[in-house]
Amino acid sequence: MSDPAPRIVRRETHSPRSTAAVIVALCLAVVIAWVATEGVLSLLGLPALLLSPRGMLTSVAGAPDASAASVIAVAVAAGLVGVVLLAIALLPGRRARRPLHAEHAIVVADDTMLASALARTAARTAAVSADAVSVSLGRRTATVRIVPVSGTRVDRDAVRGAVTEEFTRAAPTRPARVSVLVSPAGKVGS
Template identity: 40%
Template sequence: MTKEQAVYRRVLRRETHSPRTGAAVVVATVLAVLLVAVVALGVWWLVDPGSHDLVADRLASVTSFAEDDGALTAVGVLAAVVALVLIVLAVLPGRLPRRARSTDRLALLVDDGVLADAVADAVALRCGIDARQVSATVGRRSATVRVTPTSGVAVDHDAATDSVAAALSAVGFSAVPKLYVARQGVVS
């Protein structure tokens, strides 16, 4: 693997996966606030001897809250849910709606919306209908096309399906085409 191919691979991976900075910033901010609060409480404890009684009273009210089993269960369930969400965010590979491919000379990154527009245009051109009557979405493994025909004009299913596959293979991507034709057409 050449140096350029390694760079292409790293850049394409970064551009097709969502970053985890939002969750990391929230966790870091909460931990920083808790750390500052603990340090401030410790300094206050050392500087003001009268604070011992106030802190003891506050801790007594917290421990009286902890005597209620329902409250402890609720706090435990909430902590478990937050931990589960953070673990899922850390482990799952958040995918962005983009596709990537590279060759020796270049790297190509294409948004799924751009592919969907190309597919819709190809189907409209091949079937001889207005582009506003065709909508398409491209997912990871399939391309879904919805066609609203002109009233009285039949849509050739095979030609439309072939045009979906041809449009995607022209840029080097593949997906299983799914074609849906509306029962009622529009007046042209």
């Protein structure tokens, strides 16, 4: 029996494609039901809801004779829809979560929780208040922004080292590049 941990981590850190698949299936079902309804109404000799089957066929057959602008607009719209659907199908949809190190459990943490922990570490190291530090996490980067009290110097290297150590302790499988930005204009008071 295989280890379920990698599957669980992948399921929690990547977004499923089921929503996009359901939306595409519903759109196709609506179009097919509409075309079928128009066909039945035509067979019964009743007026069409939007466009009769004969009208659909003549507009498709007359597409080469249409103006170049309308043909290009339809082609661009269809191409954009195709590219979006292809991107949804092929690109990994990553949630803002990452696996953390734990000995006997599977721990997946939200990026905002991890950013908050990194901000506390940076604030403690820089000797500033917690509201003077903000951290944003990317896939492989962490950006620490510090607004110190006016006249106070912040040791960027010490902050970078402390945040890197904290990040490595929490998520050792994904090393991150940490950048520290210290605001040149400090704030007044603590």
